[in-house]
Structures are given as structure tokens and as C-alpha cells.
Amino acid sequence: MDGSGAGAKAGTGKRPNERLSSWFVRSGWSKGELARQVNRRARQLGAHHISTDTSRVRRWLDGEQPREPIPRILSELFSERFGSVVAIEDLGLRTAHQSPSTSGVDLPWAGPQTVSLLSEFSRSDLMLARRGFLGTSLGLAAGPALIEPMQRWLVPTPGADQPPPGVASTAASGAGQRRGGLSTPELELLESTTVMFRQWDAQCGGGLRRKAVVGQLHEVTDLLQESHPEATAKRLFNCAAELAELAGWMSYDVGLQPTAQKYFVLALHAAKEAGDKPLGSFVLSSMSRQMIHLGRPDDALELIHLAQYGSRDCATARTQSMLYAMEARAYANMGQPSKCKRAVRMAEDTFDDADLDGGPEPDWIRFFSEAELNAENAHSYRDLAYVAGRSPTYASLAEPAMKRAVELFEHDAVHQRSYALNLIGMATVHLLKQEPEQATVLASRALDVARKVRSERVNNRLRKTVDTAARDYGDVAEVVDLTDKLTAQLPETAQAV
Structure with missing residues (x-):
């Protein structure tokens, strides 16, 4: 059996x-x-x-x-x-019965439920991972079933004037509160750990430390079930939101799509409790990336517009630029070149203002560098090329930005996954321009990086690119050699999650 x-x-x-x-x-x-x-x-x-x-x-x-x-x-x-x-x-298949905490994305927008669901889901994730059934009890939401619940992110929560969970009343006697509460050094350590996890993800891929991030998230939700001063509780919710977003991103990177979506949704709920609209917009941008990956650009655009509207008065120029770049990706995949080009220009113009903001920026947006801006815009034009029937015109628009991204990421020791993805992107541009020999050079370099990065997303994109080259240029010696090299050096094995 x-x-x-x-x-x-x-x-x-x-x-x-x-x-x-x-x-x-x-x-x-x-x-x-x-x-x-x-x-x-x-x-x-x-x-x-x-x-x-x-x-x-x-x-x-x-x-x-x-x-x-x-x-x-x-x-x-x-x-x-x-x-x-x-x-x-x-x-034509039946789904297993699911409890409300593990199915769907239409969850209560209230602090106590957010803490409870974060705790339960992270605990279940850790337990099911050990038993070998990670991510198998979830389904993906799309269309109105996804967008309509997310729109409630901006709706004031009933009873918002009441202290959120984990907040100690100033009139309370202190019963049930940690003696002295969390100290500032303890909070800073929690926050710095999240920064460290984010760096590991960028450098090593989502397959290496995903369970550690989930474990840290569960610890933070345990702290949120205790009483703290309001400022401390908000910082803990902020930390929970960042960890949940990162757990979702790492799950997405290793191919656990339903699990990733669940974490993104919970991260958005936690960001709302923290009162951090820019962070909420970042979570929505991650959800948008996932929808583009899943072939749902209409949903991706809805999520990005929601993010832009919700953070229009408080997001930094760098964050706004990232959102414009993601808007361009959505328009590209919808086959709307004029709107895509406009969003690309807005991303570039807004990014030029990033250094004028003056104040410090949160760590979660620091990844959006000049390299990342070029990478996103290049992929938008590349996607347009595919939607337009392998258009060489859009491929030519993608080439200089993709080349610049590759040059910048090559000397970035942290963002190795991005380096691999853009090498692959550059290879696809050469294939669109009917230059298979040049494509194999880039894909071979990407393979060398992919072997060091535990990312199913990188591996799948590389395999797909090489498969396309083999289908279209199977008689080219360099393509034959690369196909053999890929089979030998990147076998299809399970990712550690």
C-alpha cells in the first residue's frame, strides 16, 4: 500500500x-x-x-x-x-476536511486571533515538517477569494481603541506581566536575528534556514501572549510580521506555495496590529510576486494597487519604487506594454529620490538596490517579450537592464540567489534574440551558483531555460553539452525545508 x-x-x-x-x-x-x-x-x-x-x-x-x-x-x-x-x-477530486485555522485566507482581523493563528500555524508547520507532511493540508486562494479579504487590511478594526493583545493596561496591577517586561537589548536581539535570517535567505536560498525562521516566529508569538507595554507589544507584532513574511518567502522559494500564501496572509495581519503600513505594503508585494509566478497577473496587480494605496502617505521612495516595479511586472504579464513602460519609468524616477529621504529605512526594503531595480525592470520587458510572441524588440529593451543587474550582483556576496536568477534571466533574453551560444554561457554560470544556493525556484527556472534551449536549438553543440552538465550536476532531489 x-x-x-x-x-x-x-x-x-x-x-x-x-x-x-x-x-x-x-x-x-x-x-x-x-x-x-x-x-x-x-x-x-x-x-x-x-x-x-x-x-x-x-x-x-x-x-x-x-x-x-x-x-x-x-x-x-x-x-x-x-x-x-x-x-x-x-x-474532480475531493479535499480533506480542514479546520478554519489551516484553510482559507479570510481570517478575523483582530489581534487575539492573529496571535492564536500565528502560534497554531507555526507550531503545526514545525510538527508536520518532522512527520513528513509539510504543506499538504492547504489550498491556494486566488481571485475574489484572495483579494476581497486582503482589502480589509485598510478597514479599521472594531474596538481599535482597546489595547491589543499583549498590551498591559497602565491601570493594571501587573499580574501576568513579565517582571520588568522585555528589555530593550532583548527586543533588539530579536530584531537583529530577523535581519540575520534575511541575509541567510538571500545568500543561501530558502531551503537552508526555513525551519529556524518558523521556530523563531513561534517563539515571538509565545511572547505576544504575555503582557507588555504598548510600545513593546507593537515591536513584537512588527517582528512577528517580518518573520512570517520571511517564512512565507522561504516557503515560496522552495516550492511550498500554499504554505507561503498562508504565512503572507498572517504577516499582513500582524503588520496591521503593529500599525506598520509600509511593512504591510511589502507583504502585499511578496504576495503579488507569488501570483505572477502562479500565472495570476490580474490578482498581482490588485494586490500591488492595494499596497500602493495603503502606504501612499508613509512609504519611503525606495519602497514606492519597488511597488512601481512590481506593478510593471503585473502589467507586462497582462500584455499591456504602455502601462508597463509607464510603471518602469515611475520606478526609475522614484528610485532616484531614495537618497533624499534622509531617515533610516527598515531592513526589509534594503534589498531593493540599483541591481534589484534593473533586474525587475529587465524582467518586465522580458515577460512582455514572451507575452508578445517572443518579441525581439522587448528582448532588446530588457538586455541592457539585465546586463547591468548581472554586473552589480556579481560582486554582491550576499544576494547570490538574485545573481543566479538574473544570470538565468539574461540567458532567456539571448534565447529570445536567437543567440543560443551566448545563452549557454550565462546558464552555465547560473548552474555554478545554483549548486551553492538551496532554492527550488532557481533550480526550476534553470531547468526550464535549458529545456527551452534544447527544444529550440537541440542541434547546437553548446546546448547539448549544457543539458548533459545540468543533468549531472543538478539532479532533481528534494529540498530541505
């Missing part, structure tokens, strides 16, 4: 699953290929008991309902194949 069946024999009163069959036929996969992909994804999730074969796939098509985590895995695989969200229900 491989754990992927429904426990009943095939053909016993079941009707063929026409929905699953339709998606399967359109995918172009064979039964064996789908089985291999399911097994690979299961290993990445830690579900090592899954061992699917062609006969099992045939039984699913015949109507057998697989047990979790198979429905979730199939949903993710087909979503990635078609570039848009393919829900479990779209495949």
Missing part, C-alpha cells in the same frame, strides 16, 4: 474522472511521467511513503479518489504546467 489510493478497488462502482482526464490529456504527459512528478514532489514535501506508478494513475483517471497529499500535489503540478491555478475541485 503506497498511501496514495483511496483504499477501495478500482472499478467498484466508480465513474471515470472526466475532469482529471481532460487536464491530463491537455498536459501532454504520459501516465509514467505524471507518476514520476508526483513522487518527486512528494519527496520534496517529505511524504516519503508515496510511491505512485502508472497503474495508480490509471485508477485515478478511472475515478479512484486519492488520499492526501496527492490531490494537493496534482493541483500544484497542473497549476505549474498551465501557468494558472488549477484547483483540486477542477480536477
Whole structure:
């Protein structure tokens, strides 16, 4: 028994699953290929008991309902194949019953519930990771089911004049409060630890320290269940928001998309409790990036506009520039070149004002450097090129900005994942310009970096780029050599999460 069946024999009163069959036929996969992909994804999730074969796939098509985590895995695989969200229900499969704390994104916008949900979800994540079922009990939200709850980020919370959870009343006798509260050095240590985790993520990828970040988040939520002065409680909520966003980003980086979305949503709730609208806009930008990755640029644009509106009076020029750059990415993927170009110009013009702000900026936005600005704008033009049918004009617009990003990241010892991603981006630009030999040089350099960075996102983009080169230029010697090198040096193995 491989754990992927429904426990009943095939053909016993079941009707063929026409929905699953339709998606399967359109995918172009064979039964064996789908089985291999399911097994690979299961290993990445830690579900090592899954061992699917062609006969099992045939039984699913015949109507057998697989047990979790198979429905979730199939949903993710087909979503990635078609570039848009393919829900479990779209495949004619049933979802397991989920408690409100682990399903959906429409959560109560109130401090006590935010603390409780952060604590429960981080604890479950740590426990399920040890048991080998990480991320298998969640589903992705998209469209109105995602956007409408996020719009409540700007709605005042009922009872906002009451002290939030963890805040000690000035009239309270101090019962239940930590003696003396958290000291300033203790708070600063918590905050500096988050900075350190963020640097590790940029340098080593999300697969190396994700569980450590989740563990730190759980510790902070424990502190939030105690009484503190209001200023301390807000700093703790801010710390929780940053850690939850980082846990979401690292989950996204290793391919755990539903888990990532859940952390992003909880991070936005915590940012609201902290009263930090710029941080909330940053969380929304991370959610927007994920939606672009999942082929939902309309949702990405809604999230970015919400971020821009919510932080219009308080975000620094650097943060506003980042939001314009993400707006350009969304417009590019929607095939709207004039709006994309306008957003690119706004990103560049606003970034020029970043040094004029004067005051210190939060650590979470410091990643948005000149290199990152060039990288985002280059990817916008690159995406436009693909949407416009591999347009060489937009590829030419992407090339100088991508080249500049690669030059800057090459000498950045911290942002190695960004270096790899932009090497891959530059390789795709050369492919768009029908220059396969130059593309293989960049992709080979990216492979050298990818071997040091534990990022499934980098690995998948590199594999996809090399697959495209092999499909279009399979008779070019450099492409053949790179394909062999990739197979030998970057095997498809599970990521540590």
C-alpha cells in the first residue's frame, strides 16, 4: 500500500474522472511521467511513503479518489504546467476536511486571533515538517477569494481603541506581566536575528534556514501572549510580521506555495496590529510576486494597487519604487506594454529620490538596490517579450537592464540567489534574440551558483531555460553539452525545508 489510493478497488462502482482526464490529456504527459512528478514532489514535501506508478494513475483517471497529499500535489503540478491555478475541485477530486485555522485566507482581523493563528500555524508547520507532511493540508486562494479579504487590511478594526493583545493596561496591577517586561537589548536581539535570517535567505536560498525562521516566529508569538507595554507589544507584532513574511518567502522559494500564501496572509495581519503600513505594503508585494509566478497577473496587480494605496502617505521612495516595479511586472504579464513602460519609468524616477529621504529605512526594503531595480525592470520587458510572441524588440529593451543587474550582483556576496536568477534571466533574453551560444554561457554560470544556493525556484527556472534551449536549438553543440552538465550536476532531489 503506497498511501496514495483511496483504499477501495478500482472499478467498484466508480465513474471515470472526466475532469482529471481532460487536464491530463491537455498536459501532454504520459501516465509514467505524471507518476514520476508526483513522487518527486512528494519527496520534496517529505511524504516519503508515496510511491505512485502508472497503474495508480490509471485508477485515478478511472475515478479512484486519492488520499492526501496527492490531490494537493496534482493541483500544484497542473497549476505549474498551465501557468494558472488549477484547483483540486477542477480536477474532480475531493479535499480533506480542514479546520478554519489551516484553510482559507479570510481570517478575523483582530489581534487575539492573529496571535492564536500565528502560534497554531507555526507550531503545526514545525510538527508536520518532522512527520513528513509539510504543506499538504492547504489550498491556494486566488481571485475574489484572495483579494476581497486582503482589502480589509485598510478597514479599521472594531474596538481599535482597546489595547491589543499583549498590551498591559497602565491601570493594571501587573499580574501576568513579565517582571520588568522585555528589555530593550532583548527586543533588539530579536530584531537583529530577523535581519540575520534575511541575509541567510538571500545568500543561501530558502531551503537552508526555513525551519529556524518558523521556530523563531513561534517563539515571538509565545511572547505576544504575555503582557507588555504598548510600545513593546507593537515591536513584537512588527517582528512577528517580518518573520512570517520571511517564512512565507522561504516557503515560496522552495516550492511550498500554499504554505507561503498562508504565512503572507498572517504577516499582513500582524503588520496591521503593529500599525506598520509600509511593512504591510511589502507583504502585499511578496504576495503579488507569488501570483505572477502562479500565472495570476490580474490578482498581482490588485494586490500591488492595494499596497500602493495603503502606504501612499508613509512609504519611503525606495519602497514606492519597488511597488512601481512590481506593478510593471503585473502589467507586462497582462500584455499591456504602455502601462508597463509607464510603471518602469515611475520606478526609475522614484528610485532616484531614495537618497533624499534622509531617515533610516527598515531592513526589509534594503534589498531593493540599483541591481534589484534593473533586474525587475529587465524582467518586465522580458515577460512582455514572451507575452508578445517572443518579441525581439522587448528582448532588446530588457538586455541592457539585465546586463547591468548581472554586473552589480556579481560582486554582491550576499544576494547570490538574485545573481543566479538574473544570470538565468539574461540567458532567456539571448534565447529570445536567437543567440543560443551566448545563452549557454550565462546558464552555465547560473548552474555554478545554483549548486551553492538551496532554492527550488532557481533550480526550476534553470531547468526550464535549458529545456527551452534544447527544444529550440537541440542541434547546437553548446546546448547539448549544457543539458548533459545540468543533468549531472543538478539532479532533481528534494529540498530541505
